[in-house]
Amino acid sequence: MDTSPIIGLLNRIYEGQLPLFDDASELEEAWLDVERFQFFSQLYHLIRSKELQQELPEPFMKELKLRADAILFQNMLIRGEMNKLLRVFDNAGIDVIVLKGTRLAEQYFGHFAARPTTDIDLLVRPDRIAEAHALLEREGFCKQDEDDDAHFHFLYNKMFDNVMFPFLGVELHWNILRSHISDTAVDDSWDRALPLKGYQHVKEMAPQDVFYHLCLHGYNHDMLSLKQIHDVVHLVYSLGDEIVYSELFQRAKQHGNYAKVLIVLSLVYRLFPALQARKPLAKMRHWPFWSMQLLRDMTHGQKKWRYYMFRMMSVMVSYDSNKHRLAYLR
Numbered sequence: 001m002d003t004s005p006i007i008g009l010l011n012r013i014y015e016g017q018l019p020l021f022d023d024a025s026e027l028e029e030a031w032l033d034v035e036r037f038q039f040f041s042q043l044y045h046l047i048r049s050k051e052l053q054q055e056l057p058e059p060f061m062k063e064l065k066l067r068a069d070a071i072l073f074q075n076m077l078i079r080g081e082m083n084k085l086l087r088v089f090d091n092a093g094i095d096v097i098v099l100k101g102t103r104l105a106e107q108y109f110g111h112f113a114a115r116p117t118t119d120i121d122l123l124v125r126p127d128r129i130a131e132a133h134a135l136l137e138r139e140g141f142c143k144q145d146e147d148d149d150a151h152f153h154f155l156y157n158k159m160f161d162n163v164m165f166p167f168l169g170v171e172l173h174w175n176i177l178r179s180h181i182s183d184t185a186v187d188d189s190w191d192r193a194l195p196l197k198g199y200q201h202v203k204e205m206a207p208q209d210v211f212y213h214l215c216l217h218g219y220n221h222d223m224l225s226l227k228q229i230h231d232v233v234h235l236v237y238s239l240g241d242e243i244v245y246s247e248l249f250q251r252a253k254q255h256g257n258y259a260k261v262l263i264v265l266s267l268v269y270r271l272f273p274a275l276q277a278r279k280p281l282a283k284m285r286h287w288p289f290w291s292m293q294l295l296r297d298m299t300h301g302q303k304k305w306r307y308y309m310f311r312m313m314s315v316m317v318s319y320d321s322n323k324h325r326l327a328y329l330r
Contacts, residue, residue, distance in 0.1 A: 004292045006033035006043075006226065007271050013050055014237050015274050020055050027060065036299055037226040038116070040067035041075075045114035046234075072113035075102050077165050079112050082120045085170070088139060089122075090199045094131055097123040097193055097203045099173060099213065107204070108235060115227070119169035121153075123186065126174045129154075133172070141170055152178055177216050180327040181319070182256040184216070207242045211235050212251065212261070219260040219318065222310070223267055223290065224298045232268045236275055245281065256320045263287045263318055288313035 009030045012020050021027040034043055044064045047053060053061055079102040089096045099121035102112040109115050124132045133143065133154070141156035152175035159167045177184040193203035205213060214235065218228035236243065252258040266284040269275050289310035297304055319325040 003271065004033050004296075005030035006037065006039060007292070009043075010046075010230070010233070011272055011274065013046060013052065014233070014272070016050075018055060020052065027057070031060065033226075034064070036296065039226050039230075040064060041071035041113055041116050042109070042227070042230055044068035045109060045111050049110050068113070071116045074165070075105070075113040075117060078102060078117055078120065078168065081168055085120065085122075085136075085139065086196075086199065086202045088135060089132070090201045092131070092135055093201055094128050094135065095125060095190075095201045095203065096132075097189070097205060098196065099123050099176075099205070100217070103196075103204060104210070108210070108238060115231075119171060121171045121173060123173040123176075123189075125190070129172070129174055136170060136172065144169075152176060152184075176213050177220065177257070181324045182260075184255045184257060188251075189213075207235075207239050208244065208248065211239065211243050212248060215261045215264045216257060219264050222314070223264060223287075224295050226295065229268060229271065232264060233272050233275070236268070236279055240279065243279070245279075253320070256324055259285070259318050259320050285317060287317060 005026060008026075009020060011017070021030065034040060044061075045068070047056065047061070047064075082098070082102065086096065086098070101117045101119070101121055105115035105117070106112040122132075136156050137143075139158070141158045144155040144157055145151075153171045153173040156170045156172060157167050158170075175184055175186055189205055189209045190203075192206040192209060194206055196202040196204055204210075211232075214228075214231045218225075218232060221228055223229060248261065249258055252261040262283065262285045265281055267287050267290060269281050269284065275281070287310075289306055291306070294306050294310060297307065315325055315328060319328065
């Protein structure tokens with residue numbers, strides 16, 4: 001598996017290895033990756049949280065902050081709209097769990113703008129979907145997709161008279177993965193959900209459930225985004241013993257997601273090998289044809305031969321049963 005300058009820089013940051021780069025050309029290459037993967041806010045807030053600003057050239061940090069500030073403005077608007085929606089759900093007595101987004105950034109990355117987001121993800125119980133749908137429509141959100149029994153969320157958009165913020169999307173979830181490729185259930189996540197301060201019916205997932213969800217979310221997008229890679233590695237470093245791999249894999253096996261979680265974690269551990277000493281991963285599984293070059297290609301919308309080989313081989317390694325493998329192929 002090849003690597004990249006930004007992966008090298010992240011390894012040094014998380015492991016506290018100084019200097020953060022060997023020469024100016026290495027830092028220039030890292031910046032190209034930061035631009036390519038739109039990794040401005042994550043890197044800026046990570047550097048600040050580790051108090052490493054002085055380890056990087058002033059022009060680098062100034063440009064990084066400038067780019068990160070654009071994400072801050074977007075996340076601030078989204079957080080404001082999310083808080084309005086959560087209050088409406090709470091007043092209507094509809095239990096809702098906030099997924100990802102600005103709440104994840106605030107809770108686990110240290111700042112609501114430390115991780116870019118473009119929409120709002122909300123999880124409701126299946127028997128409250130109709131009520132949640134009506135509530136979103138009353139708030140000006142229009143449903144964008146057709147019903148799909150195998151899917152796990154609906155998309156709603158609301159238009160704004162603002163060229164900088166023309167619309168906002170809400171994904172209304174009742175599960176976290178398609179039902180035909182796994183037996184994923186979220187009942188236990190509801191049981192462990194933690195109340196969000198200031199609300200009666202608004203909750204957030206417990207740390208282990210957040211981690212499980214991010215692994216599955218990354219898998220669902222083939223881990224072809226630096227954002228998804230960083231989500232997983234950051235939580236391993238920050239949560240540490242709060243993540244219990246034996247419990248994680250037991251739950252994943254019950255849901256038919258063991259292979260999915262394993263290949264995601266194996267990929268992250270190969271990119272960040274120091275994790276093995278900090279939090280050992282007993283078993284690893286190779287994800288054929290996944291590479292940083294594939295990630296670069298997909299960032300530019302280029303589906304080359306490697307991508308099609310990757311998709312074909314993924315079917316072989318990412319399913320726990322032939323039932324789910326065949327369901328995907330159908």
